[in-house]
Amino acid sequence: MLINDKEVDISSLADVNGINLSYANFRGADFSRTDLNKADLSYTNLTKANLREADLIGANLSYANLSKATLCGANLSYANLTKADLREADLSGADLSYANLRNANLRDANLSGADLSNANLREANFWCADLSDADLTKADLSGADFCRANLNHIKFEDTIF
Numbered sequence: 001m002l003i004n005d006k007e008v009d010i011s012s013l014a015d016v017n018g019i020n021l022s023y024a025n026f027r028g029a030d031f032s033r034t035d036l037n038k039a040d041l042s043y044t045n046l047t048k049a050n051l052r053e054a055d056l057i058g059a060n061l062s063y064a065n066l067s068k069a070t071l072c073g074a075n076l077s078y079a080n081l082t083k084a085d086l087r088e089a090d091l092s093g094a095d096l097s098y099a100n101l102r103n104a105n106l107r108d109a110n111l112s113g114a115d116l117s118n119a120n121l122r123e124a125n126f127w128c129a130d131l132s133d134a135d136l137t138k139a140d141l142s143g144a145d146f147c148r149a150n151l152n153h154i155k156f157e158d159t160i161f
Contacts, residue, residue, distance in 0.1 A: 022060075
């Protein structure tokens with residue numbers, strides 16, 4: 001891939017903290033256990049990417065395509081996922097506390113056991129999503145669509161509807 005007109009192979013990097021990778025195509029890429037804290041991944045194609053247990057604290061994933069991506073156990077706290085496409089993504093056990101998922105598409109996503117406390121989920125689409133055992137404490141759910149979603153055993157303390 002080209003970064004600043006130079007060919008760079010980031011597949012072997014363990015730490016790309018703060019790097020600008022916006023608009024890149026990482027379809028099917030393996031970023032498992034990679035440090036992507038504060039990385040700019042806006043408008044990036046991460047369809048079917050493996051981000052299992054990746055660190056994405058404060059990362060910008062706005063408008064990113066993460067459909068069918070694996071994010072099990074990933075740390076996305078304080079991440080910006082505004083208008084991100086997370087259809088059929090696996091976010092089970094992920095930390096999305098304080099994340100901004102405004103207008104995100106999480107249709108058919110697996111969020112079982114995820115931490116969404118204090119997250120901005122305004123107008124997000126959770127159609128048919130699995131949110132069983134998720135923590136939505138103090139999350140803002142204004143205008144979110146939970147049609148046919150699995151909401152078993154959700155924690156809803158001080159949540160805004």
